[in-house]
Amino acid sequence: MTYETILTETRGAVTLITLNRPKSLNALNSQVLAELTDAFAQFEADASQRCAVLTGSGDKAFAAGADIKEMSDKPPADFYIEDFFSGWTADIVKKVRKPWIAAVNGFALGGGCELAMMADFILAADTAKFGQPEIKLGVAPGMGGSQRLTRAVGKSKAMEMCLTGRMMDAEEAERSGLVARIVPLADLVEDAMKTATTIAAMPPLAAMMNKEMVNTAFETTLDQGLIAERRMFQVLTATEDKAEGMAAFVEKRAGNWKGR
Numbered sequence: 001m002t003y004e005t006i007l008t009e010t011r012g013a014v015t016l017i018t019l020n021r022p023k024s025l026n027a028l029n030s031q032v033l034a035e036l037t038d039a040f041a042q043f044e045a046d047a048s049q050r051c052a053v054l055t056g057s058g059d060k061a062f063a064a065g066a067d068i069k070e071m072s073d074k075p076p077a078d079f080y081i082e083d084f085f086s087g088w089t090a091d092i093v094k095k096v097r098k099p100w101i102a103a104v105n106g107f108a109l110g111g112g113c114e115l116a117m118m119a120d121f122i123l124a125a126d127t128a129k130f131g132q133p134e135i136k137l138g139v140a141p142g143m144g145g146s147q148r149l150t151r152a153v154g155k156s157k158a159m160e161m162c163l164t165g166r167m168m169d170a171e172e173a174e175r176s177g178l179v180a181r182i183v184p185l186a187d188l189v190e191d192a193m194k195t196a197t198t199i200a201a202m203p204p205l206a207a208m209m210n211k212e213m214v215n216t217a218f219e220t221t222l223d224q225g226l227i228a229e230r231r232m233f234q235v236l237t238a239t240e241d242k243a244e245g246m247a248a249f250v251e252k253r254a255g256n257w258k259g260r
């Protein structure tokens with residue numbers, strides 16, 4: 001599938017998606033939203049693909065946010081009538097059950113930071129900068145920034161960032177728990193692809209359920225999360241891959257996963 005605003009390629013069981021609007025620092029417009037949603041749907045439907053990486057073209061930006069020029073022209077009522085931005089949660093966060101990584105190669109601001117936080121985890125280049133500067137435009141995060149950032153880094157830091165619009169560099173982002181690891185920019189995509197390849201080699205059902213468990217912890221109470229974890233563990237003990245995984249360990253060999 002070829003797109004205009006994103007690039008996609010597959011390397012083994014890993015899909016690499018690159019935001020590709022370098023002249024506007026990969027700003028996210030309606031076409032990006034449509035094409036990214038389609039690319040993730042293709043990834044989710046392709047049984048040969050088990051993990052994905054999302055990054056930005058160029059060395060300057062992952063995504064500098066929603067396309068301000070497009071937003072400034074949009075009739076205000078249309079945002080509400082069309083329930084704008086709801087597609088990101090429905091089509092990318094909820095429907096993509098396979099693991100995917102955000103490899104943040106530069107500015108991740110506004111919608112760019114929000115998109116990165118939809119990933120299962122973030123690998124940040126040492127040059128990456130994160131922020132929710134919407135207040136400077138007279139608005140506020142509109143795609144989960146105030147909710148996911150607060151859950152990821154805590155109220156004080158999220159509140160300061162939303163009220164001042166300041167950026168957080170990669171060191172602060174790692175220290176705050178927003179990103180899993182920092183990688184030199186030159187090595188970022190290869191490290192992310194290598195990490196994704198490791199995940200893609202895991203039993204696919206267990207990978208999906210580990211993702212679902214951690215996301216449940218991010219969104220519910222401890223008691224409900226413990227119940228969800230226990231039920232998914234119990235389901236996994238009934239799978240062929242559980243029998244294969246434990247037999248492979250005892251027989252000191254690699255597992256041959258069936259995905260069921």
Ligand SMILES: CCCCCCCCCCCCC[C@H](O)CC(=O)SCCNC(=O)CCNC(=O)[C@H](O)C(C)(C)COP(=O)(O)OP(=O)(O)OC[C@H]1O[C@@H](n2cnc3c(N)ncnc32)[C@H](O)[C@@H]1OP(=O)(O)O
Binds near residue numbers: 027033074112137
């Ligand atoms: C109708 C709706 C459209 C979107 C639909 C699809 C959904 C998209 C995602 C939804 C997001 C939800 C809502 C979100 O919370 C709201 C936002 O994201 S608001 C935007 C927040 N981001 C910003 O405020 C950052 C703006 N950019 C900057 O501050 C600076 O560009 C920078 C990143 C600090 C870099 O500065 P410089 O190095 O000086 O580079 P330039 O500023 O000269 O930029 C180069 C070039 O890129 C253009 N550009 C940069 N950012 C954007 C942007 N966000 N939108 C559009 N264009 C952008 C900039 O204009 C320059 O272009 P040129 O002037 O050379 O033509």
